[in-house]
Amino acid sequence: MKKYLVLALCLLMVIIGHAQNYTEYFADKTLRIDYIFTGNAARQNVCLDELSVLPSWAGRRHHLAELPLQGNGQIIMKDLESGKTIYTTSFSSLFQEWLETDEAKAVTKGFENTFLLPYPLHPVEIEITLLSPRKEVRTHLTHTVRPDDILIHQKGTAHITPHKYLLKNGGTDKCIDVAILAEGYTPAEMNVFYQNAEIACESLFSHEPFKSMKDRFNIVAVASPSDDTGVSVPRLGEWKHTAFSSHFSTFYSDRYLTTRRVKSIHDALAGIPYEHIIILANTEEYGGGGIYNAYTLTTAHHPMFRPVVVHEFGHSFGGLADEYFYDDDVMT
Structure with missing residues (x-):
């Protein structure tokens, strides 16, 4: 019953909308952010790898500044000028699972991670935070994204998989x-x-x-x-x-x-x-x-x-x- 209620809540957050207007802050495109999570059991880091833009946005358009669920990491996007939070999301990762293994006590590794965010109309500040199983902050990275950056890679306009x-x-x-x-x-x-x-x-x-x-x-x-x-x-x-x-x-x-x-x-x-x-x-x-x-x-x-x-x-x-x-x- 508990699992049913959690899944139903996830669905309702997507289906039922109110409050923040999507088009006030975002275009109908996706900002894809590739990160590399690196480290070991003692020390972790988040590195920005690449920014891409995809032709459309398929994520939620409502409850944008509300955290859907409590994962073991979260991403907060803020409007750079006003400092207002305009989008949040949460996640878990294979890297964070690996940190709980014996291997992570002896070896440093890096793991790819990719996240999809709505494409901002104006410059934004993005903070990504990794949490421990006890919800303590392990590490975080803050970076700025400017939507007119010519180095944001355009993807999804050709060579589309059948x-x-x-x-x-x-x-x-x-x-x-x-x-x-x-x-x-x-x-x-x-x-x-x-x-x-x-x-x-x-x-x-x-x-x-x-x-x-x-x-x-x-x-x-x-x-x-x-x-x-x-x-x-x-x-x-x-x-x-x-x-x-x-x-x-x-x-x-x-x-x-x-x-x-x-x-x-x-x-x-x-x-x-x-x-x-x-x-x-x-x-x-x-x-x-x-x-x-x-x-x-x-x-x-x-x-x-x-x-x-x-x-x-x-x-x-x-x-x-x-x-x-x-x-x-x-x-x-």
Whole structure:
């Protein structure tokens, strides 16, 4: 019941709007920000990697200055001139999960992270903060974005990945846009991918609150091609060349399937309206992973595919019991 209420609240924040006028501060475009989270258990840093602009905005247009959920990180955008908060969002990250592992006590690593914000009409100040599991500030970065900066990379106007809509109920301003991507499907296997994406779509809308709010969603299947069939399974010595370089055994947990190549995910989606991401892995191995406001990754050919894809989407969409590393099992 609690999970149902949390998911319903997320949906209502998108669907029901009031207060701040979107067009007062933002254009109908997306500001994509790529960061690198670096460090170890003792010290962390956030580095700005790249700024991009996408042709349209598929995120929420209401409750803009309200934090949707409490993740393990947050982003605050302020109008540079007035200092007014005009947009906030929260997230969790694979980097923050990794910080809780023994490896993080001995090694320094860097993780890609990408976030989508509405494109500002005027210069803004953006602060990104990483929090500990106890909600203490680990580190933060503040930087300025000027919308007329000529070095903001324009993406999504050409070379758009082939895709088709499985469910289309309205424009991006009225619906929640979910993209389902192919991982480990060769070009010759895309018909299989589209079939698997249909199953994922059917599974999602067989559960509440998605079932009752099906008419508030758009679902698009994106045929991101891989050179090899399947995904990497390190414990079996199998390494594949795939669209997003996903692999099992994340943090040495056999069933934990993730990718650190987050920029490649968003590059594959450039030019396609999206807010939430589901990645289907072309394998019979059991496993998956879901990270709040990042992505869901699950295997498409295991008998448990249907319930697992819904379970993992609950993590990425609604932040339900964000996954952290445990010695015995991360599939919470």
